[in-house]
Amino acid sequence: MAVDYEAVGRYIEDLRLAKHIPRQRLADDLGWSQKTLQRIAQGQVDMKLSQFIHLLSYLTAEPEEVQGLVEGHTWSFDQVDGHIINAGATGDTQQLESIQAELTAAAKDEYLPWMKSEIMTCEIMLCELRSDSDGARQAANRLFRQFANYEQWTAFDFRVVSRVVSYVPYAELQGTFKGHSLNTRALGWTNLDDQSDAVLDSFYIGLLDSAVDSGEVHNVLEASDLIRKRVVLWSNYYFRMYKRLCEAIEEYLTGDQKRAVQMKDDLLASVSGFIPEGIFRRDHDGIEQLWRSIQQLAPAK
Secondary structure (H helix, E strand, O other), rough: EEEEEHHHHHHHHHHHHOOOOOHHHHHHOOOHHHHHHHHHHOOOOOOHHHHHHHHHHHHOOOOEEEEOOEOOOOOHHHHHHHHEEEEEEHOOOHHHHHHHHHHHHHHHOOOOOOOOHHHHHHHHHHHHHOOHHHHHHHHHHHHHHHOOOOOOOOOOHHHOOOOOOOHHOOOHHHHHOOOOOOHHHHHHHOOOOOOOHHHHHHHHHHHHHHHHHHHOOOHHHHHHHHHHHHHOOOOHHHHHHHHHHHHHHHHHHHHHHHHHHHHOOOOHHHHOOOOOOHHHHHHHHHHHHHHHHHHHHHHOO
C-alpha cells in the first residue's frame, strides 16, 4: 500500500497541536531539526518506519489513531470544518446530521485529534437550528471545558473556543486567563493563522454577548472597552460596526441614554446601505435584541 504522506503530515501536526507541544520542543527532544518536522507536516518526507514509530511514541498516539493514513485517506479538518460552517450558515440540519454521523463512525476507526471538537460543533449548531437554547448551551460549555485548563491556547483551540464564547459564563471566561487581564491575553491572539481576523471577530463579539448575559454592567463595559480598543483594518466593516455599537452601549450605560439610542439607530441606518439585505436583517435583529438587554441593565435615570 502506498502511504499518503500529506495525510500522515496533517495527522502528526494535528496531534502535536492538540497535545500543546511546541515544534521547537519536539525537535529538541527527538534530536531532529525544526525544518525536518516542518517538511513532515507538509508531507514532503519519506520517513523510515523506525522514525515514524519513534515520533508516534513520543506523541503517545494509540494504534487506532493512525489507521486510515494510507492512500485514500479523506479526512481533513479544513474541509470538514468548511462543510460544517456552511451547513450551519444555510440551516441545513440534514447535512449537519450526516457530517456528525460520519465523523462519529470514522472516529472509531481512524481517530484524529480534532474530530471530537467537530462532532460537538455539529451538536451545538443542530441545537441552535432547532431553537434548543439549553441544549446548545450545555454542549457549548462541554466543548469549552476541553480547553479551559490549558495555560496557552493553540490557533486551533482558539478557533474552536471562539464559536462558543457567547454561551460560557463571563466569570468562567475570566478564569481562563490565569491571572492575566483580558486585554493582555487577547494581544497574544493577533497572529493566529490565515483566518485570525474572522476568529478574533467571533471571539470578541461572543465575549460581549457573555458579558451581557452576566447581568453585570461592569462586565459589559469591560467587554465593550476591549472591542473598542482592538485595532482592525478599515476593510473590516463588520467588526468596525461593533466598535461603533460599543460606543453607543457605553454611552447608554454611563452617559446620555437618548443620545445613545440615536447613535445606535444611526449606525444601523448607515450599514444597511452596504450589507446584503438578508445578512443585514439577521444582524439588525441580533443588535436590536442585544440592545433590549442593555436597556434592562442600565441604571434608572
